[in-house]
Amino acid sequence: MNQYRNSKQRENILSYIKSVKTHPTANVIYDVMKLDFPNLSMGTVYRNLQILSDQGEITKLDFGSTFDHYDGYTKEHSHFVCTSCQKVYDIQVDFPKREQVQKTTVHQIKGSLIRYYGLCQDCMKKMKGEN
Amino acid sequence: MNQYRNSKQRENILSYIKSVKTHPTANVIYDVMKLDFPNLSMGTVYRNLQILSDQGEITKLDFGSTFDHYDGYTKEHSHFVCTSCQKVYDIQVDFPKREQVQKTTVHQIKGSLIRYYGLCQDCMKKMKGEN
DNA sequence: CTGGATGCAAAGGGTTTGCACGTTT
DNA sequence: AAACGTGCAAACCCTTTGCATCCAG
Numbered sequence A, B: 001m002n003q004y005r006n007s008k009q010r011e012n013i014l015s016y017i018k019s020v021k022t023h024p025t026a027n028v029i030y031d032v033m034k035l036d037f038p039n040l041s042m043g044t045v046y047r048n049l050q051i052l053s054d055q056g057e058i059t060k061l062d063f064g065s066t067f068d069h070y071d072g073y074t075k076e077h078s079h080f081v082c083t084s085c086q087k088v089y090d091i092q093v094d095f096p097k098r099e100q101v102q103k104t105t106v107h108q109i110k111g112s113l114i115r116y117y118g119l120c121q122d123c124m125k126k127m128k129g130e131n
Numbered sequence C: 001c002t003g004g005a006t007g008c009a010a011a012g013g014g015t016t017t018g019c020a021c022g023t024t025t
Numbered sequence D: 001a002a003a004c005g006t007g008c009a010a011a012c013c014c015t016t017t018g019c020a021t022c023c024a025g
Helices: A008-019 A026-034 A042-054 A098-102 A121-130 B008-019 B026-036 B042-054 B098-102 B121-130
Strands: A059-061 A069-071 A078-082 A088-091 A108-119 B059-061 B069-071 B078-082 B088-091 B108-119
Touching (some): A008 A026, A098 A108, A108 A121, B008 B026, B026 B042, B042 B059, B098 B108, B108 B121
Parallel strands (some): B078 B108
Antiparallel strands (some): A059 A069, A108 B108, B059 B069, B078 B088
């Protein structure tokens, strides 16, 4: 197996994702990192996101759009995705305990993904304003 | 707005998806349809999947792999995805009622997505056999 | 006849990868 | 010095789209 070495790029990417409450895409991360590393390439961003994901430092989120988002908050939690502006919000819900769900299936559960869709507060306000 | 016309291709695609318990990808659907329509093109498959999805006849599922799956069972239910063989199984779980979740957030919830990950029964057996 | 549906092929668009060079250990 | 990381650009791969033709209503 490979050993990971220090890399300024990877450190910065990680600290950026951890520092932000949004769930940035690879492209957003690339743009931000560009400020510190003018020669940065997309390949490096993707490679490091993959490594950080493998290390469990971040989580790759897939919201059905064409690109993935990355989340630095690895504690199990759920998301609310606005179907209008595509923003992603963290929400905390009491979903069934894993042991309980485990009873309903023969398969071995190791993780879950819980997501809600709808209109976020901002978009609701905008819509009211337009009427 | 467009009016949909009858098309043998679309009919067949729909009845295939409805008849199957798996959650086929566009490519699988294409291969199966090829038997009936040797000249079928991928464009037609995708266009029809889009239309059927718009009509609410099927649901597009995104499991984070590079391609999408389609589900003909539109009643709200959740999925179990095997992280080893990538198979998708339907499971029925008592997740929190929407009204309850709604109380925990300022955003307006319109839908949800609940998914569990782990090892399916088949893969568990295989792994035991290998030890 | 009119406008949606199809086939074909090319274009899209996010992600991955090969390779030579740069860095960390 | 050995091996991982980076930049660059090309390759990938699933999906979308333009266009001429076909066909349902």
